[in-house]
Every structure is written in structure tokens, then in C-alpha cells.
Amino acid sequence: MEAASSDMALNADYGQALALVRAKSVDDVVATMRFAYDHALPVVPQGAMTGINGGANAIDGCILLSVRAMDRVLDIDATNHTVTVEPGIINADLKKTLAEQNLAYPPDPGSMAISSIGGNIATNAGGLCCVKYGVTRDYVREIKVVLPDGTLTRLGRKTAKGVAGLDLCSLFVGSEGTLGVIVEATLEVIALPPEPLTAVATFPTEHEAAATVSAYMATGLRPSLLEFLDGITINLLNNFGDFGLDDSVGAMLIMQSDAPTAASDVERFTEIAEENGALDVAFSDNTADNEALIATRRCVQPANELYARSHGGGQLIEDICIPRSAMPEFFDGLAEIRKETHTTIAVVAHAGDGNTHPSIFYDAKDPQSRAHAEEAFEQILDLGLRLGGTITGEHGIGSVKARWLTKELDEGSRRLHREIKNAVDPLGIANPGKMLGAL
Amino acid sequence: MEAASSDMALNADYGQALALVRAKSVDDVVATMRFAYDHALPVVPQGAMTGINGGANAIDGCILLSVRAMDRVLDIDATNHTVTVEPGIINADLKKTLAEQNLAYPPDPGSMAISSIGGNIATNAGGLCCVKYGVTRDYVREIKVVLPDGTLTRLGRKTAKGVAGLDLCSLFVGSEGTLGVIVEATLEVIALPPEPLTAVATFPTEHEAAATVSAYMATGLRPSLLEFLDGITINLLNNFGDFGLDDSVGAMLIMQSDAPTAASDVERFTEIAEENGALDVAFSDNTADNEALIATRRCVQPANELYARSHGGGQLIEDICIPRSAMPEFFDGLAEIRKETHTTIAVVAHAGDGNTHPSIFYDAKDPQSRAHAEEAFEQILDLGLRLGGTITGEHGIGSVKARWLTKELDEGSRRLHREIKNAVDPLGIANPGKMLGAL
Ligand SMILES: Cc1cc2nc3c(=O)[nH]c(=O)nc-3n(C[C@H](O)[C@H](O)[C@H](O)COP(=O)(O)OP(=O)(O)OC[C@H]3O[C@@H](n4cnc5c(N)ncnc54)[C@H](O)[C@@H]3O)c2cc1C
Ligand SMILES: Cc1cc2nc3c(=O)[nH]c(=O)nc-3n(C[C@H](O)[C@H](O)[C@H](O)COP(=O)(O)OP(=O)(O)OC[C@H]3O[C@@H](n4cnc5c(N)ncnc54)[C@H](O)[C@@H]3O)c2cc1C
Helix, strand or coil: CCCCCCCCCCCCCCCCCCEEEECCCHHHHHHHHHHHHHCCCCEEEECCCCCCCCCCCCCCCCEEEECCCCCCEEEEECCCCEEEECCCCEHHHHHHHHHCCCEECCCCCCCCCCCEHHHHHHHCCCCCCHHHHCCHHHHEEEEEEECCCCCEEEEECCCCCCCCCCCHHHHHCCCCCCCCEEEEEEEECEECCCCCEEEEEEECCHHHHHHHHHHHHHCCCCCCEEEEEEHHHHHHHHHHCCCCCCCCCCEEEEEEECCCCHHHHHHHHHHHHHHCCCCEEEEECCHHHHHHHHHHHCCHHHHHHHHHHCCCEEEEECCEECCHHHHHHHHHHHHHHHHHHCCEEEEEEEHHHCEEEEEEEEECCCHHHHHHHHHHHHHHHHHHHHCCCECCCCCCCCCCCHHHHHHHCCHHHHHHHHHHHHHHCCCCCECCCCCCCCC | CCCCCCCCCCCCCCCCCCEEEECCCHHHHHHHHHHHHHCCCCEEEECCCCCCCCCCCCCCCCEEEECCCCCCEEEEECCCCEEEECCCCEHHHHHHHHHCCCEECCCCCCCCCCCEHHHHHHHCCCCCCHHHHCCHHHHEEEEEEECCCCCEEEEECCCCCCCCCCCHHHHHCCCCCCCCEEEEEEEECEECCCCCEEEEEEECCHHHHHHHHHHHHHCCCCCCEEEEEEHHHHHHHHHHCCCCCCCCCCEEEEEEECCCCHHHHHHHHHHHHHHCCCCEEEEECCHHHHHHHHHHHCCHHHHHHHHHHCCCEEEEECCEECCHHHHHHHHHHHHHHHHHHCCEEEEEEEHHHCEEEEEEEEECCCHHHHHHHHHHHHHHHHHHHHCCCECCCCCCCCCCCHHHHHHHCCHHHHHHHHHHHHHHCCCCCECCCCCCCCC
16 A cells, blocks of 8 residues: 555655555445445545646545556547547557557657546646647546546547536546546547658757757647757666767757648758757658667656666756747746755756756755755746746646645636535545645 | 527527627727617627527627627737637638738638638638638637627637636637627647649449548548549539539549648549549649639538529538548438438538538428428438548538537536536626527
8 A cells, every 4th residue: 555655756745545445346436436435435536647746645644546457448439530439548558559450649758658638638647749649638538537526427429529517527637536537438539640850959058959849849840750869868768778868958849740740840940940040950761760769768757767866866856938039038037046945956848849858867865956956946947937937837736836736726626626526526536636736 | 680690500490689790899889788788689690690500690689799800900910920800701811811911711601701700700701711721719819709798708728829817719719609709819820732733533322532531531632622522412513514524433532742742642643542442533733624623512511502502592511520431321321311300412522531421402391391301400410420521511500400510529528618618707698599509
């Protein structure tokens, strides 16, 4: 139970659970929720526990309700392009099954090899391809959920369109277990996209890279991936693996296009990068090379963790999403914050969406170092809000940012949140304290 | 006030309003809602009154609150691809303003020349291009709404992604005025798409056309438009205008592609149509011809109305959305219903999405004719649900289908709807009776 009490956040507390239920069926979930409701016990829904905000962490006296073992594909409808699954299935496993039929479920969080579809839905997970393909919510047509009192209900619809009633399906997408438990989902799928072309551009500082992103996206061309890595991140990657990246540069962009116009898209990207001061632009249509590069990109978090472990173990991960045009200003602000708080901050970003992930490192055994990191964390959230952004583009609120949610939402919205939570979960047993806990 | 008391539904009742407010500003809306709240008066939000389900119709003793005069573009952000508007702006006017900057707001309901963005959001309007570009909800990033007690709040966020809190923005999209009044919206826009290529295929019966749609969509190619017209509709069009369509055929498909692969897409469509028994396939890259054809398609409702007027005035418009593969079965069912209820039913469909609009004609002065039409209406809704569809793909529930919503939603969902409505609007003054009225 201890092992099942915390997700992958390095800085989130967790409590002492009462019990762990490993549901094998919808009936198990219904029975658990009925029991919890009858005894007014808090329930923490759990998928694969890869969250990084403490959302799935135990709270004192709770029932941990894992749906990870409910991982079947129930139906693939290749004609209508939908798939129906249980919530525990791992994102990458679903992708593999679909690929056999030339189909794809696009959402690809960095954690796709280890996170569950139910968790993806409960956090409205983003990823690398959303710049072209959208986020999890864009693919969820219908869900079955077990409400806090144990009622099983169907929300949304299986068809391509539908407006019968309020959009309660979207209300549950991204609700982080605070409204009920997702026990089944029908997702839209698409034809497997072709292999992308890839371009890699390096820049003297973050500024030129940010300007390139803003200018390229303003053309209206849709890359299928547009990732940013700052110099520190590149160094940490080289330390982690034998990647041989040029770590003398200030920033790097990885751009992919899987459009029929990929060749000219990559050319246009090259032009714009060069106009904006790129040091070097290379491109490749070699699938193995490209996959290796993206695999390297997916190593950023392990590389960061390795660095953190050898520097006192602390890491706070931000998830600020800002208008793309505000990125240069964001990096200026970040430089100030680094100086003021004496912190090391590495930045990786789903740049095409303006979704940045600064990682703040600290020595977990040194209270002053931790205080500095926390100060930097707060200042970055403030900076993001000031630039017209949000405190979380994809990772969610969990317990780590619950207090901050009150800053982003205005009074009317906070009240609406409370009223709706209370209407759906009058006893307050669905993942209490998480996300909405400070409102 | 009488003129402002009913939308474009031919068969919806309306009541006697107390007052009509033509809001010119957010403050006007706030003041109106506060007054209504203090006096527990029902309020009916109104846009351009083009709805066809009675959603904006007066109810006895209500305040009609029109935001049609709030029609300014507040901001166009060409770098970040967003536009901020007041709710009363007409969809086509916004499109025109954006086109000057090579930008586009895709959602294009048949009524785009006459319906408001606020109304489009409140109904989550669909249209012809959603088969490729999605529905209104996919473009709404942030809205400002005035809640039933007069509180002004901001929901959603301006950035490309964001998961801070529950997705209350989506909850208001499609809420048909039952949760509050939308007074501002920030919408995502895209680069103006290129002119499409167009193909027109004719078929002996609806069956071959439906099979073509199902097979073509299963390839994963995304047409930018894929419309179906049955033989009766083609005849009514020829009666309405001098269109010279071949009205001896059983059905017609209009297909467009604006993709870089448009030429090969159209070829593929032609092949599939021929494989499935098309009588004839023609295609064109002449912009004027193509626009004329789409304009003809947009005349279906006026043509239907002309027919209705000369046949006793009655028309019930359905909006069933089913899985695409169920369309052949749907047409079989429809043939049965025609026979059994002695009704004339013409069908047009956003076929790529499986969204069909059967129109049932009747003599409004003949109770038996009306009864037959209503019987057909009910049977078609039943048929749609039986085939795994929804009773409304895009037109919404309004007052006309309120009773039917109870059939589509299960008990848990109905309860959730009631609880959430009650939490947001405890006095029940926001468009009472509409959409949720029978739950
Ligand atoms: C290396 C790494 C990279 C990552 N990259 C990304 C990324 O690119 N984009 C991104 O969005 N996230 C990313 N994440 C965060 C995380 O993987 C996602 O939030 C993921 O969606 C969580 O899925 P899970 O199954 O692990 O959920 P969990 O961690 O088990 O739970 C997450 C939240 O959802 C709730 N929940 C889980 N399952 C259900 C259910 N069936 N019903 C109701 N509530 C449920 C939990 O209560 C909790 O609040 C990353 C994490 C790691 C470790
Ligand atoms: C010829 C014709 C073709 C059509 N084709 C389509 C189509 O292809 N796709 C489609 O989806 N619809 C279609 N419609 C239906 C209708 O045009 C749409 O529903 C449209 O979105 C309504 O916009 P409106 O401004 O006219 O809203 P109204 O009719 O004024 O109101 C519609 C509903 O929204 C509410 N509402 C309006 N404004 C606000 C606001 N600011 N805040 C809160 N609530 C509000 C009203 O209370 C009402 O419930 C068509 C209608 C006609 C007449």
C-alpha cells in the first residue's frame, strides 16, 4: 500500500491510506464507491501513477481505487474510426494495437509508455503531437463513469457530433478524479499518419528559438511536433546518455511535419530559423534517426531526474502555457528569476503550443535551497499568469498547485467550481483536497 | 416584442414576454440579470434568432435578453491565431473581417450569414466543414459569461492548451442559455484554407451514396465537405431556383477537399463512388462553379420552406447523428416510416459526420396530417437512437426536443444534469423549460 500511495511528483506529500482496491471490473468500482459513499470515506482514483502533481496520492483514511488492471480493448470500429477501452490500458499499448489496423490514437504524453488512458482522460493529457493533433479531450467521445454515490452513467456519445444536453463528458475530462471514476471510454481514432520529416535547428540563445517558433506558427503551417530544449537541458541529456548533441548552443528546436507538404514545410521552417538567427539547421527523412532523436527528447525527464539525484534530489516541474508570442519575454523573466533565487532551471517546451516545462532543481536536504526553489516556482507561476498564460498546460493541478488555482480563476469561476463539485459530490469523497481543495 | 418572441422553428410554441432588453454592453447584461435574479424573473438569452428548436422563444413572463447589438470585434491576434469578439457578431461578418488578414474561423452552420457567434457557441453549432475542421466547441478558448445572479466570470483560457480547473468553458458551450449569458468569446482561428476541389456524384438510390460515404471516410482521408442530398431534396431545389440539377437520380453527394492532396483525394473519391454504383461523377476546380454549387446546397432550407408553404406550411426538421456505417440501415428505416405514416420526408445530410436532417412536411391546418408528421418525427428519433445515434447532432434541444432528451440520457446522466443546472441556476431563471426542462 505504501508503494501505491504516491505518484511521480518528487515534492508532493501523501497520507496514510485505509485500503487499496484493485478493481477488475465496473462492478468492482461500483461496489467500492457505494461502500465509500455509505461510510463517507474518501476515494482516490488511480491509473498508472505517473502523474507529477500528487493527484493520485493517498490522503489519510482514504480508499485507493486503482483501475489499472481494467485494461482491455473492448471494441475497435475501423469503419467509424472509434475504439472502446477500459481505463487501465497503457497509452502506448493502445497505440500498438491500433497500428496493426493502420489506425492511430494521437495523444502522446511524454509518459505514453507508462501512463493509462483513464489517467490521460482524467488529466486531459497533452504531449508532443498536440500542436497538430490536439489534446486528449479532442478524442474522447463517450465515457462511462461511476459517480461518487456508485451510480454508473454514460456521458457524451459515440457519433462524430452531438449536442444532446450539457457537455458533461468534457466536464469529466481533466477533472482529476474529483467528480467520479472513469471506467470506460470510446475514443476517436484516425488513420495512421505517415512518417514525418524532421528538422533540428540550434540557436545562440533561447530568444532566437522562441522568435522562430512564433514566426513559424504564425504562418498557419501545422508541424506535427515542435519541441524546444534550452542549453542546460541539452547538457543534462548528454550527461544522461551518449547522445552527442551540440551542447555549446543556447537552445535547440526539433520540428517535424507529417503533412503531404512536409518537404516544403521543413524548408520554410529552415528559412524562418535562419532569418531569426539560427546557428545551424539540419534535416532528415531517415526514420531510424528521427525516432532516435525523439526518443532522446523523451529522455529529458529521466535526464533531469539523474541530475536532480546527484544534486540533492529536489526537482519542481512547471507547466506554464503562454501565448507563443510571449515566449521571448518569458525567457527574460526566467533569467531574472534564476539570478534572484540562485536556482538552476532547465527548460523544455512543447513550443508550438507555448507550453513550457521549466525544471527547478534543489537540494532536498537543504531548507534554504528548497525555499529558493519554491520561491522560483511561485515567481514562474506569477510570470506565466502575467503574460496571459495558465499555471498548467497539461500536467494538471493535483495537490501541488491547488493553492495556485485560486490565483488563476476569478471569484465567479471559483464559486462555480465549488458549486458544481458540491452538486456532483455532496459528501466530498471523490479525491478530496486535490485540484479544487483550496477553492 | 412579438417579433422578438420566436426563432425560426416552424412548430415551436412561444409565450408572452414581459420585456425585451437589447443589451449594448456587458454592464447591460449584468444589470438585467441582477434585476431578474432579484425578482426571480425568467430570462431568455437571444442571439440572432435563427435557431430551429424554439430555444430562444419567449416564455410567459420572461425578459427577452438580446445581445445581438453587441457585435464588435475586440481583438485580432494574428500571431497567436486568436480573435476576441462580442457575442452578437454574425458568423459571416467575422469570417469576412478575418479573411482580410488571411485568417479563418472555420465553423460554418448553414445559417452562417444570419446567425450570431454567441448563438453558435450556445448551441455548439456544426455546419458543412466540421467533417474536417470540427465544431464550434473546438474553436472556443475562453468565454466571459454572466451567471444567473449577475456575476461576470471568465471561463477557459486564451492559450493553446490549459487544464487549470474543471472545463467549465466547454460546459457552457452548447448550454442553450440555460446556465447564463455569453458576453464575450476568444476563438481560435486558422490560416485561410486554399480553394477546394469539388466532386459531385449521383446515385440510383440513397444506399449507394451512403455506402460511398462510409467507405470513403474509412480510408482516413478528410474531405473538407461531404454533403448528401436525396432525390426529393434535389427536386425541391430545382423547384426553388433554376439550378438545373439532375433530379431523376435517387441521391447526390457533394465532396470537397482543400488538402494539398486534393487532386488525388478527389480521384480516390471518384473510384470509391464508382465501385459503389455511382451513376455519374463530375469534378471541378472552377471556384465560381464550386461556390455556386455550395450556395445551391445552402438553399436546401429555403427550398424546403417554399415547398412547405405551398403544402400547408408544416415542416419538422430532424437532426439525427448516427455512426456513418449505419446510414444504409437508417435509409431503410426511413422508407418504412414514410410508408407507415404517409408523410413526405426529404433528407439532406452532413454525411461525412453521419449527421442527417430529414424534413417532414405536413399540412399545419390538418390535425391528421400534423399527427402523422409528429408520429414520423418520433419514429425517426427512435430509429436514430436504435442505431447508436443521438437525437441532435448540431441543432440542439430547445423546447422542441426537451421531452426526447430524457430518452437519450440514462438516469444517472439526467440526475447529473439536474444537479448541475440547479447548482449554477438555483432560482431556475436561465431559459427555464428549454433543453433541460423535461429532465
Ligand atoms: C516522464 C513523464 C513525462 C510526462 N509527460 C507528460 C506530457 O507530455 N503531457 C502530460 O499531459 N502529462 C505528462 N506527464 C504526467 C502524467 O503522465 C499524465 O498526467 C498522465 O495522464 C497520468 O496518467 P496516469 O494513468 O499515470 O494517472 P495517475 O497518475 O494514476 O492519475 C492522475 C490523476 O487522474 C486521476 N485518475 C486516474 N485514473 C482515473 C480514472 N480512471 N478515473 C478518474 N480519475 C482518474 C487520479 O486521481 C489523479 O488525479 C508525464 C509524466 C512523467 C513521469
Ligand atoms: C437556414 C438555417 C440553416 C441552419 N443550419 C445550421 C447548421 O448547419 N448547423 C447548426 O448547428 N445549426 C444550424 N441552424 C440553426 C441555428 O442557426 C444555429 O443553432 C445557430 O447557432 C443559432 O444562432 P443564433 O445567433 O441565431 O441563436 P438564437 O437562435 O438566438 O439562440 C439559440 C440558442 O442559444 C441561446 N443563446 C443565444 N445567444 C446566447 C448568448 N449570447 N448567451 C447564452 N445563450 C445564448 C438561446 O437562448 C437559444 O437557446 C440553421 C438554421 C437555419 C435557419
